[in-house]
Amino acid sequence: xxxxxxxxxxxxxxxxxxxxxxxxxxxxxxxxxxxxxxxxxxxxxxxxxxxxxxxxxxxxxxxxxxxxxxxxxxxxxxxxxxxxxxxxxxxxxxxxxxxxxxxxxxxxxxxxxxxxxxxxxxxxxxxxxxxxxxxxxxxxxxxxxxxxxxxxxxxxxxxxxxxxxxxxxxxxxxxxxxxxxxxxxxxxxxxxxxxxxxxxxxxxxxxxxxxxxxxxxxxxxxxxx
Amino acid sequence: xxxxxxxxxxxxxxxxxxxxxxxxxxxxxxxxxxxxxxxxxxxxxxxxxxxxxxxxxxxxxxxxxxxxxxxx
Numbered sequence: 001x002x003x004x005x006x007x008x009x010x011x012x013x014x015x016x017x018x019x020x021x022x023x024x025x026x027x028x029x030x031x032x033x034x035x036x037x038x039x040x041x042x043x044x045x046x047x048x049x050x051x052x053x054x055x056x057x058x059x060x061x062x063x064x065x066x067x068x069x070x071x072x073x074x075x076x077x078x079x080x081x082x083x084x085x086x087x088x089x090x091x092x093x094x095x096x097x098x099x100x101x102x103x104x105x106x107x108x109x110x111x112x113x114x115x116x117x118x119x120x121x122x123x124x125x126x127x128x129x130x131x132x133x134x135x136x137x138x139x140x141x142x143x144x145x146x147x148x149x150x151x152x153x154x155x156x157x158x159x160x161x162x163x164x165x166x167x168x169x170x171x172x173x174x175x176x177x178x179x180x181x182x183x184x185x186x187x188x189x190x191x192x193x194x195x196x197x198x199x200x201x202x203x204x205x206x207x208x209x210x211x212x213x214x215x216x217x218x219x220x221x222x223x224x225x
Numbered sequence: 226x227x228x229x230x231x232x233x234x235x236x237x238x239x240x241x242x243x244x245x246x247x248x249x250x251x252x253x254x255x256x257x258x259x260x261x262x263x264x265x266x267x268x269x270x271x272x273x274x275x276x277x278x279x280x281x282x283x284x285x286x287x288x289x290x291x292x293x294x295x296x297x
Contacts, residue, residue, distance in 0.1 A: 056287060063284075092287065099290045104241045146238065146290060173239070 001025035001219040003212075004040030006070065006086070008032040008061050013047035013196060017083065020196035023209065024216040032064040041219045042079040043070050045086030047139075047194060057100065057142050058088030067093060079123055079215055080188045084140055087180075087190030096183055096190045097155060098147035103140070103172040110139040112204065113193060114166040115179050119159050122182055123218035124189040127210045134163075134207040136193040138171050143192040145174035145181070152176055158184060163191055228271050229296040232286045233264035264291075 003021035007014045007029050014029065021027035021044065028038055032050075037043065050061035061067065067089070074080045074095055082090040090096040103109060112135055117128040128134070147155065152175060155161055163180035170177050172192070180191030195208030234240045242263035250258045267285055271277060277295050286293040 055284070059284065059287070099287055101238070101290060102241060104239060106241050106245060144239075148289075 001042070001216055002038075002040045003027040003042050003044055003215075004030040004037055005044045005046055006030045006032060006064075006066055007046075008048070008050035008064060010050045010052055011046050011048035011085070013083065013085075013194065016194075016196040017044045017046040020199045020208065020212055023199055024212045025219075030066055032061070032066050035065050035069050037066075037069050037073055042081065042215050043073060045070070045080065045082040045089050046196070047084030047086060050085055050089060053085070056088075056092065057085060058090075058092040061085075061089045062093035071095060074183075074188050077185070077187050079218065081124060081211070081215065082188075082190035083194055083196060084138075084143070084192055087192055088142065090188060090190045095188050096181060097151060097160070098145055098178075098181065100142050100192070101144040101146045102142045103144055105172075106141075108139070108141045109143070109171045110137070111171060112137050113169040113171055113179075115163045115169075115193060116166050117162070118164055119162050121159070122162055122186050122189065122214075124180075124182065124211055124214050125162050126217055127213040133166060134198075134210065135205040136195055136198045136208050138193045140172070140192055143172040143174065145172075145178040145192070147175070152178075155181060160184065160186075162189060163193070226271055226274050226297060228269055228274060228277060230267040230269070230277070230281055230285050231264060231294040231296065232267065232281075232291050233262055233294075235290055235292050238290055 182189040195211040198205040198208030247261040
């Protein structure tokens with residue numbers, strides 16, 4: 001399985017995402033100005049400050065040439081994972097519901113948080129048990145997940161909320177403690193916490209690996225099918 | 226044509242910047258200030274002002290969380 005990690009000017013977690021992906025498969029970088037995806041089986045839009053986060057986080061990056069290819073890849077059912085700034089980009093691009101608002105504290109938060117796996121029946125969480133707790137760090141200034149109430153109801157009803165902050169761990173005032181959501185087709189997923197920073201015991205937790213292992217398992221199944 | 230686009234947080238959406246400013250003003254002795262909201266001002270020269278609403282909806286604002294107002 002080959003992962004592709006998008007690199008925008010201002011990305012800063014691209015190398016960690018690449019290294020995390022390399023633990024479960026092959027991985028290459030995808031430059032923002034390219035239109036091709038080099039035959040990858042999954043795309044990761046990593047964290048950072050794409051295009052300086054000018055205007056709004058993710059607002060400019062969604063118009064990068066590579067994003068057109070990523071959007072088409074997703075329409076065809078390809079797996080797309082957006083982490084932190086990548087989540088913001090996918091929301092701005094309309095590939096995921098909702099928006100990420102500034103933290104109510106107006107401060108950058110950087111801490112280890114505890115997450116609950118709400119649904120383990122997705123390509124991004126299938127290596128987890130439902131209800132399992134994951135310890136993964138967050139680090140962002142605009143991570144408050146927002147969607148109108150009726151849309152939040154619909155997201156919960158259709159099982160699109162895959163990860164929640166556990167009680168007392170919501171670092172940014174996200175509505176309904178939402179840490180990660182997927183699209184209706186369940187092949188595009190975004191989360192504010194950084195699974196790529198929790199893949200080595202040296203970092204204090206390897207729980208982030210579950211996300212990459214899930215994607216690997218999904219890709220393996222598709223090859224067999 | 227010179228145009229200005231004002232972008233504001235939608236009503237009902239938590240505006241921590243506005244709240245911070247609202248709390249700071251009384252600390253400086255400015256009493257009686259309420260409903261402070263902080264948004265963005267975008268100034269631009271545009272050849273075809275009829276395209277401004279589309280620009281606002283596709284890039285200059287995020288319609289899910291922000292309202293915009295075009296001043297020409």
